[in-house]
Every structure is written in C-alpha cells, then in structure tokens.
Amino acid sequence: MVYFITGNQNKLKEVQAIISGVEGIEMDLPEIQSLDPQEIITEKLKEAVKEKEGSYFVEDTALYLDCLNGFPGPLIKWFLDRLGNKGIYDLVSNYENHNVVVKAVVGYSNGQDIHFFVGEVKGSIVAPRGESDFGFDPIFLPDGHDKTFAEMSSEEKNKISHRQQALMKFKEFLDKHG
C-alpha cells in the first residue's frame, strides 16, 4: 500500500483519479522553510518514515514569479494567504514582466530511498478569472492558452497541469517498480 500524505481532500481526489489504490493519510509533519520543494519534501518523508514504517508520498507546489526573482516558490501558500489572488495580481501588475513558472514536485519514499517526480508549466499572471478549489488557478494563464486554470474543465486542466505531469511520471515509476 502506498500512502499519500495530505490534509487536502481536493488533492487526494485528483491523485486517486490517476493512481488507483492510493490511500490518503493525515500526518502532522514539519513543513520547513525553504525555496526548494525537494528539501521540504525530504524532511517530511524522513519524519513520516520515523513515525511509522511504510511507503509514502507527498506533493508540494511552488510558484516562481520572474518579477520577484523566483519568490515565493514553495512559500506560495503564505503569499496567497496574505495577498489573495487579487493582491498577487496587483503586485505583479507593477512590474513589466508577468511571467511565472508553476511546479509540482512529488516525493516518494519506500522507506529506503527518496525519488522525485517534477511537473512544470510556464505561463503568466493575469487578473483573476474563474472559480477554483485550487489556490492560484484563477490568476494562472498557461502559455499557449486563453483560459486560466480556473476557467478550464478538469479534463482540460489535467492535460497540461504541473501536478498531473508529476503524478503521471510517478505512476509510470510505480507501474515499473511498485
């Protein structure tokens, strides 16, 4: 059994739609400060394995704004908490460069090694459009598209999203080695 450590039911559903047989588990793990998702994930998986033997994976999302030299990265959660989508859009509007990279990193531990699977989408920050359960989706316009992630259907979004890319790579790995 592979456990997905998360407290986010939306993410759990998204994962279970791709990788069958995954169970969700809530664990109170330290989320360390870093601009590198792999560092944050490594600390979490180490703690998880210490608490209870097993195979676990976690996912972390980062948003790198060109105009802020890559900030906030994995600290996006707090940035969004304080500014909201409108506030982030207003901030970015003050700069010429509205480019952004969103990144999902899945980290998997079988108790011995840690493997990482990365998905990445380039785009730009736009005024909020569409409703969404996922944080910054209303202000993220992927390059080559005219809808924000929040305006797309799940099917449309899943074809290109950072999280889906990372999860598909992870699924391939599990199919081969799991």
Added chain:
Amino acid sequence: MVYFITGNQNKLKEVQAIISGVEGIEMDLPEIQSLDPQEIITEKLKEAVKEKEGSYFVEDTALYLDCLNGFPGPLIKWFLDRLGNKGIYDLVSNYENHNVVVKAVVGYSNGQDIHFFVGEVKGSIVAPRGESDFGFDPIFLPDGHDKTFAEMSSEEKNKISHRQQALMKFKEFLDKHG
C-alpha cells in the same frame, strides 16, 4: 548554563553584550513555515530539548509590511534572499503605504515551559542607506528618527531596536527566575 541556539555570529555577539554568561550553540533544528514567530520558535525548542537536555533560547525576527497585509513576517529571510534590500524597497514603492513593523521574539525553554519575550518597532521602508551586517537595516527607518538602522551606531540602534527590547525583557526574567 543558558544556551543561545544560533548560527549567526553577529546575533551571538549582540546577545552576549547584554546577557553575560550566555554560550552560543549551533544545532540543526527544523525551521517550520509559519507567519507566527512563536510557532516557529516552539517547534525549534521542542526539538532542541529532545536532542539534548538543557536550557535554550532562540530568537526570530519578523518584518510585517502593511502594503502586503503583513507578509512576509518571519519569512523575511527568503524575501530578502530573492529581492535584496533594493528589491524590497522597489516593491514597496509601488504602494502608497510604506509602513512596516519589525518584531523580535525570544523564546526560552528551561526544559519544561516555554516563555516568550517580544520587542517591536514601527517604521517605514526607505531607499537603502548605510552599511549593515543585519539584513534589512539599510531600508528600515524607525518612526521618529531620521537615520535608518544601518546608519545608526550600535549604541543608537541598541537604544530602540526590536531585538534589544526582547533581549532586555528576557534578561529581566533571567535575573528574577534564572
């Protein structure tokens, strides 16, 4: 013996000038993501005591920008890392409100309870002026003064600084209970 957990030699010197007999110690403790310094400190002290019995204290600094609704708080380290003082000044210049609160929190654990000591200074963000060993000092102009923290002598700064206020409160506590 009371140990000050830090990897920062500047902070250690500042502390030893106020509280005699303090020893510095480097410990690799998890620094969790939070906008609340007390949460971050609590996690660190819990881990420190787990690793090795003793009396420890740590200090955390936060910078709350009015224009970003209190962001970045204790995440200032990463904000500064990506933007630098000039970048933070440029960002804040885009807003009308340049007000900021800087806060130092000292957390002390004797192995049983945790006590907190807080120092706070109100001011505004200005174009960088002066040289400094301490992160945002060149862009922090305390209210009622015409020099940034970086332009002040140590003596001038120590009379009003957030860290000194927190440390003086801690020193009083130690004198009474230590």
